[in-house]
Amino acid sequence: MIILLLNPACLLSLFIWVLLVLFPSRWRMSTRWEALNDNDSSNMQLPFLSVIIPARNESTSLPMTLPSWLQQDYPNSEIIIVDDESNDDTVACAKKIAGQSNRSVKIIHGTPKPESWTGKLWALEQGVRIASGEWFLFTDADIYHNQNVWKHLVQTALKEKKDMVSLMALLDTQGKWAELLIPAFIYFFHQLYPFPDACNNKSRTAAAAGGCILVSRRSLEKIGGLAGHSNAWIDDIALAKRLKKAGFPIALYFTQSVISIRPYLLLRDIWHMVARNAFTQLNYSWFALMGTFFGMSVMYVAPVAGVFTFMRNPIISLISLVTLFLMALTYYPTIRFYKQRSWRSLTLPIAGALYLAMTLTSAINHLKGHRHWRGTRNNNV
Missing domain, CATH: 3.90.550.10 (Spore Coat Polysaccharide Biosynthesis Protein SpsA; Chain A)
Structure with a gap:
């Protein structure tokens, strides 16, 4: 049953990543702020x-x-x-x-x-x-x-x-x-x-x-x-x-x-930062949460699982490898911006799976009514 679901999931994942590659505004990091040259703006009056x-x-x-x-x-x-x-x-x-x-x-x-x-x-x-x-x-x-x-x-x-x-x-x-x-x-x-x-x-x-x-x-x-x-x-x-x-x-x-x-430095620090607002980003919608779970599973989990089906289905395995390459291609500009080693562009599926878990944690926290700001807590009513 899982194999039957995995094949269309891998195909859908490839389709999604091809679309993302075709829309580079979402990953190329082209809008970098460059300070205006002092000579060009030396006469500009600065407001208070x-x-x-x-x-x-x-x-x-x-x-x-x-x-x-x-x-x-x-x-x-x-x-x-x-x-x-x-x-x-x-x-x-x-x-x-x-x-x-x-x-x-x-x-x-x-x-x-x-x-x-x-x-x-x-x-x-x-x-x-x-x-x-x-x-x-x-x-x-x-x-x-x-x-x-x-x-x-x-x-x-x-x-x-x-x-x-x-x-x-x-x-x-x-x-x-x-x-x-x-x-x-x-x-x-x-x-x-x-x-x-x-x-x-x-x-x-x-x-x-x-x-x-x-x-x-x-x-x-x-x-x-x-x-x-x-x-x-x-x-x-x-x-x-x-x-x-x-x-x-x-x-x-x-x-x-x-x-x-x-x-x-600790995983829990990042987990708390994301879980604090992730469900808010989904407008507290359980339908949006289910859609996010499905979408991120297809995008980040399915290709990794698909690679390991090479003995049973080499075509799906090859498709998954292509998908992982496209994924790394779109992630590379961010990795380079943060001056990390190129191979780290291959770690996006791991990060994606962890962020999915953080989003689920955010929804659970919402059910419990916990919201924080630097040591304070609000209860949702």
Whole structure:
């Protein structure tokens, strides 16, 4: 019975991967952010920028990231750190580092979030309320910014006439599990939200990466601020969708200039990160979950199983090998972007199977009512 089901599954898998190869916008990583040349934009007037960072228990991250923000070459700016009820030395750490710089840093103590808000969005909202900038830069406390990122990011928005520009931070891949799963995470995100489509004003695709989002005050106020998606757990996607639906042009780029320092050394760290939001991405639909289970099983599990049928059915085995080659071909640009060895493009089926298991875990967590934001828990009702 399994063999009878495996044959059509392998054929369907080949068909799907041929289609993906024919639509390279979902895997080529062609939308890489390149900072504008200073000479080309030297006369560009830079608007006042408010950089808002929610921080919950980030005393280990801030010593590495806060100096990178303080060293930015952007004259008209303010840094606002919102302490989201930390129970470590986040505030003391931020004050100590900020005190060693001439740049002004506002550190505010966040209040308990209202019931209709998620933790991170409420922290951002409190920062927005006291911000003076014409543009807001939302970034995370564990995100390191290379020199001149702020200036070039704003210049990109002005030159490209975008009301939101988001950069996908380069994630940490140290450790065997991170090497296996983090590039695959980026690859799957790119398939769900093709970056060229997100940048295309005529496309309905909208996406952003929450670690680095630049948005104009006028566009955010026009759509009703962050309150319009205050309870969204995937807040970056929700913001991008609201902006694009309202007619504001957005852009999303890959970059190696914005770097996440948060390590994912253990499998459970990655598992928790994905399981936290995977079922939300499916709009809590059990039909969508079944479709995802079927689709990912066909795409990633069936070809591997098909290879081992060479004694019984060599044609299916050959088809499966071709499918695995196409799979590796589409994954290779991501592997190269993360500067990994070429052979790791062959590990996508393993990563796909693990991400399928994480998605199932996310659905189970939803049934239990568990939602988390940096040490907090919400119960779904």
